Amino acid sequence: MIHDFDYVMGMVRDLRATSSTKDKEFIILDYCGHNSAAASFTKNILLYTYHPLWQYNVTSDNLKKKNHLVARKNEYKNFFDLLDALKSRKITGHDAIAAVNS
Known part of the structure; x- marks a missing residue:
């Protein structure tokens, strides 16, 4: 998964390097246009x-204020499972903040 985040950061770096909308569209198509795991991960991101x-109903301000809240056990297989739980409101409030902080 670290390699996939590096792939996304490469796309972000390339997008920041240009101000042209057409160039940005080409960069996104180039990074997402093939059938690799990294391209699929980038599409999901x-x-x-x-x-x-x-x-997702969790803000950076809440995370900073409640940085002492950390989940005891990480019950999510990956980043997207956590986002799905936040999106569907399976976890809320302090539980949501703790899950994101862990």
Whole structure:
């Protein structure tokens, strides 16, 4: 998974290097346009970040204020499982903050 985050950060770095909308579209298509695990991961990152109807209801201010809250056990297999639990409101309040902080 670390390699996949490095792949996404490479895309972000390339996107920041240009101000052209067309170039940015080409970069996104280039990074997401093939059938590798990293490309699939990148598509999911973009989906979970920019989907207009999905909210996770945890803010950076809450995480900073409640940084002492940490889940005792990490029950999520991956990052997307945690986001799905937040999105569906399976975890809320202090439990949500603790899960994100862990």
